[in-house]
Amino acid sequence: MSDLYNVSSSPHVRAKDTTARIMLYVIIALLPASVFGIWNFGLRALILIAVCIATCVVSEWVFELLIHKKSTINDLSAVVTGLLLALNLPSGLPIWQAVLGSVFAIVIVKMMFGGLGQNFMNPALGARCFLLVSFAGTMTNFNCDAYTGATPLALIRNGESVDTMKMLIGTTAGTIGETSTIAILVGAIFLILMGVIDLTIPGTYIVSFVVFIALFGGHGLDGNYITAQLCGGGLMLGAFFMATDYVTSPITPMGKVVYGILLGILTGLFRTFGANAEGVSFAIILSNLLVPIIEKLTIPKAFGQKKEVKQHE
C-alpha cells in the first residue's frame, strides 16, 4: 500500500480552546483594572506595566534559548505573569526593581521548576513577595502624584474612617491594579462567562474571609468595615485572578473548597493579628504550597462509588 492514513488513539476530534486562548481571555479580563490603574496613577503606571510584561517575555525567551528548549512565549502565559505582577506594584516603584521582580518571577519561580504548569507558586505573587521583603521601603510607599498617604486598609488599622464608595470605584492609594473593585469585577465576570474560572475558589475565599473578620475583626458585622476589608488590599484581585491560577490551585472539586476556605482564614488571620494591614499575597502563596497536600486529601469519589446501589424490596 502506497499511502497510509494517519492513525492515533481515540478520540480523533478536539475542542477548539487552547492554552494561548485561555491566557488571552485572562489578559482581556485584566484590561479594565489596568486601564483604570493607568488613569488613576498616570503615565508612570503604564511604564511599569510595559516594563514588567516586556521583561517577563524576554526573560522566558532568553532562558529557553540558553537551555535549548523550544520557545513557549507564544502561549502568552509570560504576558499574564508580567501584567499581574505590574498590577501588584505601587506606581512609584523604581524601574530597576520592577525588572528584577519580573526576572525573579519568570526565571526563579517559573522556569527553574520546569516552566508553565510546573511552578508550585504563582510567579507574579512570588515576585511580589520577593520585592516586598527585599525593598520594603519602595514597595509600601504609595505616595504618588495623585495620592499621598496610606492605603485605605492602613487607615482602618489606625482607626481612621475610609470612604467605601471611593474604594469601590478605586480612587484611592494602592498598587496599580488593586484599587478599583468595580474594574476587577468586570474582568472577573468576563472570565466566568467565558468559562475560564468558576466561582468556587473566589466564592469560598470571600465568604470564609467575611466570616472570619466578622468573628475576630473586632468590628462585628459593621457593613462599612467589612466592605472596606473586601475592597482593599488587593483581595478582589487576589480572589479572582490569582487564587484561581490553574497551576497553583487544587484540581479536585473538594480541594477547591478547602483551598478557598484556607485562603479566607489565612488572609483574615494576617490582617487581624499580623504586623501588616494586608495579607492577600502571603495567604495565597502559603496556600499554594499546601496544594499538593490538599489534593491528596480530597481525592474525589468516582462515579458509582458513593453509595450502594439502591435496591428496593
Next chain:
Amino acid sequence: MRKLCYNYIDKVIHKGGKNLYRITNKKHTFYRESGARKMGLMTFKGGVHPHDGKEFSKDKPIRELLPKGELVYPISQHIGAPASPVVAVGDTVLRGQKIAEAGGFVSSPIYSSVSGTVKAIQPRRGAVGDMVNSIIIENDGEMKEVEYHPVDDIDSLSKEEIINKVKEAGVVGMGGAGFPTHVKLSPKEPEKIDYIIANCAECEPYLTADYRRMIENPELLVEGMRIVLKLFDHAKGIFGVENNKPDAIAKLQELVKDEPRMEVCPLQTKYPQGGERQLIYATTHREINSTMLPADAGCIVDNVETLISIYNAVKLGKPVMNRIFTVTGDAVKEPGNFNICIGMSYAEILEAAGGFKTQPEKIISGGPMMGFAMFGLDIPTTKTSSSLLCLTKDDVAASETTACINCGRCVEACPERIVPSKLAKMSEHGDMASFEKWNGMECIECGSCSFICPAKRPLAQSIKTMKKQILAERRNKK
C-alpha cells in the same frame, strides 16, 4: 455558562410496588412516576459537546448493499473466547450457515452472510490493527440461503428456549463492545432485573445507523424489547433516546403508548450519554462502578441493533448476518446508511458511497470519540462495526501538545468524576499504586478528557495504556 438547567433524579421512593422519582433542577423539586418524564430531559453529570456531524447522513434512508468478491470473517468478533471454525477450505456454504461455533460460554458463533466457497482460513488484519485468524469465503453472488425456522407464537417459547435462540444466532452487543448477548440475558438472579434499557442514545458524533433504524424499523425494536421483557417478569423496558432525534422519540412514543411495560426516556444530547453507566444513571438514577455489572443494579442495557438482532433470532430464526452501517465524513462523496453483509470490506462499502470526494487524512472505524483509526481500507467489517468515518482534517495531527496547566476542564468533563490530568501524569511516571488510589481503573475510555484538553494532551491514551498494564499485572498475579 456550561451549567445549564437540567433535571436530575435525586431520589427514588418505593411506594406500593411503584417507583416514585424525586426530580430536581435548579428551581424546582417534583415527584413523578417513572412512566411520565415529560418535564425535562434526563442526563448524567459531566460530559462534552463535540461537533455533531450527523447532518451528513441522517436523512439518507438505509440502502441494501449486495457484496461482491470475497468476504472475511474474523473468528473473534466479540468479547470472550474466539469461535472455532466448523468449515474447511473448499467447502460450499450457504447464507445463514454456521461457519464457526462458540468457543465457550462467553463466546459466540459466526454465520456466513453470503453463499459461496471457503477460500482460505488465515490471519487477516482487523480494524483495531491486529492480525486475527479469519475465514475467507469467495462469494458466488447467488445468495442461496439455508432454511430458517420462524416462530409463530413467541409466547409458546420458554425462557431457556429464547436465550438459546439468541445464543445460537450469534447475537453480541452490536453497539461496539461485542459482549455476547446471551450472557447478558442470563444474570444470576433474573428476578432482580428491574429495567431493560434500550441504548438508543447514539451519542457518538457522525453516526446515524441507530437513528435510521429507529426511524425506519421502530416496530422491530419494540418487538425485540418485548422478547427480552418476556425473560424478566418484573422488568420495565426503557428506550433512552437523545433529544437530537425528536422524530425517533415521537415514533417510539407512539408505538409504546399502549404498552404498560415500556416507556421512552428522552435524554439530553451530550457525549457520552450512551455510555452504559451514564445511561443507567440518566434513566434510573442507579450508579455502577467498574467492579459491577449492570445486572448488579438491576439493569440490562442493549443497543438498538442488538435488540433487532434478538428479534430476528427469536422470531425469524435468522442468525446475525447483516447490520446497519454509516459511511460518513467530509471526505466521502455520498455519505449514507447501508444494510451491509457482515464480512464485507470497508473499501467495498466506501465504493458504494461513491468513494472519496477529497483525499482524507484519517479514516476511522466507529465514531470520532471512541472509534479506531485505520491505516487502510482493506479491512473486513464485523458484528460490531458501526461506521466508516473519513475526515479530511486530522485534529490530532494538527494540534500541538503543550504543558498541562492544571485547568481542570478534564475533571469537569469526566463522566466518571475522576481526575484525568493527574492519572495521565501517573501513567507517564509508571506509578501504578497512585493510579489505582486515584480511581484510574474507573475510566470508561470515553475520551472526553482528551477532547476538552486545551493543551491537547492525549490524556485518555495515557490512562488506557496504564489500565492495560494494571490489568495485565493482575492477570499475572493470579
